[in-house]
Amino acid sequence: MAVKPGHLVSAVFMERPNRFLVRCRINGNVEEAFLPNPGRLREILLPDTELFVSADDRNQKRKTRYTVIAARRKGKPVLLHTHMSNSVVENLILNRRITGLEDWTVGKREATFGHSRFDFLLKNGGRHLLLEVKSCTLFGDRMAMFPDAPSLRGKKHVEELYRLSGQGYDAAVLFLVQSSHPDFFLPDFHTDPLFAEALYSSRDRLAVFPVTAEWNESLELSSGNKILQVPWRCYENRRNGEGCCIIMGNATDDRTWVTVGRSLNMNGSLKKVAMGIKGRFPFIPGTKPEYIPIRADRPLEDEITKNIGLMAEEEVSVEGRRFFLFKKSPWHMERFVEMIVYFRSDRILEE
Numbered sequence: 001m002a003v004k005p006g007h008l009v010s011a012v013f014m015e016r017p018n019r020f021l022v023r024c025r026i027n028g029n030v031e032e033a034f035l036p037n038p039g040r041l042r043e044i045l046l047p048d049t050e051l052f053v054s055a056d057d058r059n060q061k062r063k064t065r066y067t068v069i070a071a072r073r074k075g076k077p078v079l080l081h082t083h084m085s086n087s088v089v090e091n092l093i094l095n096r097r098i099t100g101l102e103d104w105t106v107g108k109r110e111a112t113f114g115h116s117r118f119d120f121l122l123k124n125g126g127r128h129l130l131l132e133v134k135s136c137t138l139f140g141d142r143m144a145m146f147p148d149a150p151s152l153r154g155k156k157h158v159e160e161l162y163r164l165s166g167q168g169y170d171a172a173v174l175f176l177v178q179s180s181h182p183d184f185f186l187p188d189f190h191t192d193p194l195f196a197e198a199l200y201s202s203r204d205r206l207a208v209f210p211v212t213a214e215w216n217e218s219l220e221l222s223s224g225n226k227i228l229q230v231p232w233r234c235y236e237n238r239r240n241g242e243g244c245c246i247i248m249g250n251a252t253d254d255r256t257w258v259t260v261g262r263s264l265n266m267n268g269s270l271k272k273v274a275m276g277i278k279g280r281f282p283f284i285p286g287t288k289p290e291y292i293p294i295r296a297d298r299p300l301e302d303e304i305t306k307n308i309g310l311m312a313e314e315e316v317s318v319e320g321r322r323f324f325l326f327k328k329s330p331w332h333m334e335r336f337v338e339m340i341v342y343f344r345s346d347r348i349l350e351e
Helices: 082-094 152-165 193-201 232-238 301-311 334-344
Strands: 008-018 021-026 029-034 050-055 066-073 076-079 105-113 116-124 127-136 143-146 170-177 184-187 207-212 243-250 256-262 290-295 314-318 321-326
Touching (some): 008 029, 008 066, 021 050, 021 066, 076 082, 082 105, 082 116, 082 127, 127 143, 127 152, 143 170, 152 193, 290 334, 301 334
Parallel strands (some): 127 170, 170 207
Antiparallel strands (some): 008 021, 008 050, 050 066, 066 076, 105 116, 116 127, 243 256, 314 321
């Protein structure tokens, strides 16, 4: 199948003023485009990333002419338009391309049960399966993860599916992984431990289908897709383990500072990690640091500190704590972002 959003135009990403809007360059002009994806997308929306956008000149009431459909990451298009994911999944089901769902047919889209609405009601003879679809754009070379931002809605869907699975329904969550590179999938327990624990606790009655999708330059779906393995043992070993927390904030000289704190209990308040440094470094009044937890089964502070030090413009020491200074936000540096992705995903398989 092919995504059919209309005429596709190549654009270059510049910035993201809010969750649903990006500024980009199209044919040398600065344009705004609607972004139908609430995720953080930090590993994708880096400066100068190529975007695939569609133009719509028919609807005069639209605030923006363009809509972001996909972006290029690691040389391949990655579908960002979350509303299109359901059509992709429906096509895969109809063509029996999902292992484990070959005998099911689509009975209804957007089916309401209980207090939630689910993407699909599937049928197989007299059996009914409630299926929720999540688009997964966060992946390393071997591991894909979801979500890339805390998702109370996702947690609610999992809990409601689990409840309904005890009332005669089959239930499943399908993660449409927008790359064929990974072989494994886990819920992102670094970013959203509550969602991860809900999915883990439901695994006895709730099926999980991490399905890959790869797109060509015309945004046509490739013929090959696979089901990823879910290594729950890796999650079990790290859910309450050690790790570290990267702490980031704005300095008074318009630079960004970064430091690394150790937290033996990552389920506790991450704010405690920064208590010892507040007041000892020029925080901008009224601003709050950002906390980036990396959960692991062993301390990672020294290794991550070394990696950050190799990227920083300058290092200063304040009462024994190392601070690294950057001219621009490290989130705008591909090397920094890929380091975070690696330690949160692929590194899990190496420990």
